[in-house]
Amino acid sequence: MDTPADYPCAISPFEDGGQRQYLTRLAQTDAVRRYKRTATSELDVHPGHVVVDLGCGAGLDLHRYAGLTGPTGAVIGIDYDPQMAALATQATKHLPTVNVEVADIHCLPLNAESADRVHIDRVLQHVTSPSGAIAEAARILRPTGKLVCTEPDWATLAIDHPDADLSVTYTNMMLKHVIPQPTVGRSIPRLIQQAGLTVTRIEPVTALWTDVVAADGVLGLHVVTERALSAGHLTAAQARSWIDHLMTAPFLATMTLLMVSAQYENIDLAIG
Ligand SMILES: C[S@@+](CC[C@H](N)C(=O)[O-])C[C@H]1O[C@@H](n2cnc3c(N)ncnc32)[C@H](O)[C@@H]1O
Numbered sequence: 001m002d003t004p005a006d007y008p009c010a011i012s013p014f015e016d017g018g019q020r021q022y023l024t025r026l027a028q029t030d031a032v033r034r035y036k037r038t039a040t041s042e043l044d045v046h047p048g049h050v051v052v053d054l055g056c057g058a059g060l061d062l063h064r065y066a067g068l069t070g071p072t073g074a075v076i077g078i079d080y081d082p083q084m085a086a087l088a089t090q091a092t093k094h095l096p097t098v099n100v101e102v103a104d105i106h107c108l109p110l111n112a113e114s115a116d117r118v119h120i121d122r123v124l125q126h127v128t129s130p131s132g133a134i135a136e137a138a139r140i141l142r143p144t145g146k147l148v149c150t151e152p153d154w155a156t157l158a159i160d161h162p163d164a165d166l167s168v169t170y171t172n173m174m175l176k177h178v179i180p181q182p183t184v185g186r187s188i189p190r191l192i193q194q195a196g197l198t199v200t201r202i203e204p205v206t207a208l209w210t211d212v213v214a215a216d217g218v219l220g221l222h223v224v225t226e227r228a229l230s231a232g233h234l235t236a237a238q239a240r241s242w243i244d245h246l247m248t249a250p251f252l253a254t255m256t257l258l259m260v261s262a263q264y265e266n267i268d269l270a271i272g
Contacts, residue, residue, distance in 0.1 A: 031207040042261040048072040049116040055123025059088025066095045120149040138195040153185035156256040185258035201261040212251040
């Protein structure tokens, strides 16, 4: 399996900087807003809970958990990128119950059974071992805990173009050369069950883009096309035809993400 080191950028392969703006812009899209609302409701966070957000990025979800856990709860954001952790710390510095730590989610600095809720959103696509990361999430979860995980399946990326072969080439480029774990979304229910948890809900979420500029920021239309060209996956004529059409014709792209909720099966016994 490829390691993230083979992939130059862990956040977005498409932007060299401005990660917070990138994540914020993404979080404001309808599909992301919708599934984040569902994920929060599935987590069923209560006052006093300890909520851990693995791969918290710029910390966009932390304030919501802080509001739900209240003054007696705790929210822990984990990110291995010190720059992202600094952004998350800065964004939550007015929230006394929020702590952000720099750590790798494959090896968490947290005790077993110390979290009531664990949230993972678009992180496993970047990690070396999704099964190892999910096993860590299962380890820190209390027997009464809940896990909600949302990841894309990049194989479902479909971009409209008169030459459908070019669209397939582009999707294959994402699968083979851009995203470390491109199809992890579909594997999450299996990985979660292998970690000893029971899956309680699987929700496919379809992202839809009709604005080419917004899509370019997330899907990296220009950057990935340039990479495909320099790697010889597209000829110069194909690359030109692909980009010219996308930038001038009515645009449409879709991709499916999988949102999966889980908990330990013996939850009633654990409560009793
Ligand atoms: C696409 S961002 C998602 C951020 C956040 N979950 C959100 O919904 O806005 C992925 C984040 O995962 C982090 N990440 C990737 N691999 C990681 C690892 N092994 N350990 C900790 N964080 C990781 C990246 O640094 C990045 O901040």
